[in-house]
Amino acid sequence: MKTKLPYYLFCILILVSCQDKELLLNEETETIPAGLMATPSKVVVINEPDTSLNGDYCATVSINDPEAKNASKHNLTIKVEKGYLKEIRNEDHTVIQDFQGVFFNDDRFTEFQTNGLEYRISILATLEECYSGELKGFSVRCNGITQKGKQCKNRTLHASKLCVHHRE
Structure with a gap:
């Protein structure tokens, strides 16, 4: 028993010294102010709507239904107010409305998901230009x-x- 006592004391001494060293390491690494990250962050550029887009336009509308594994592409008319999509008019005279926060950038393109469908819309021209015959298809x-x-x-x-x- 006497030979084991020094061994136990030695082990306890090592554990205590390791804990003290760990406390010192933690104190040294906690120099970063609270709320800041120590790792690099990915910067995301948020685009603004092109507020010059107002009125009716013809556009290529691609619709993908991932669940049904079905995709289609149509030339349709759309209505835009201050860069935000307001409605899509289908060939069968139905209208899709109530889009929340869907806007076009200066590249005249947008993509979004709603009701399980993925939309990609690219504005081709103003409605007057579309019907003048200049835009084929x-x-x-x-x-x-x-x-x-x-x-x-x-x-x-x-x-x-x-x-x-x-x-x-």
Whole structure:
């Protein structure tokens, strides 16, 4: 028992000296003021909306549904106020509204998620420029009514939204 007592005392002495050294190390490393990080941070640039964007525009709208594994791309009309997206008008005359904080930068592009769908929108031109025929591939369904009382199925680029047959 007498031979074990010095051994235990030696172990206790080593443990106490290690704890004192650890306290000294902790005191030295705690020179950073509270609230500051000791590691480098990643800087994120937050873009501002392009407030010059006001009115109706034609845009390429890509919609991805990750759950259904379905993607589509359409040329549609959109409404923008002070750089913020207000509505998307679909080809079937339905309107999607109530977007929260979705804005376009000076590159005229935005992407966002809502209701499980991922949207990417790129503004092509003002609505007047789209219907002037300068923008290929952007057309709308004719608003004319056929003799049978149904909406015309023709597509048009004309600003009146009427095909050549219904403009006469």
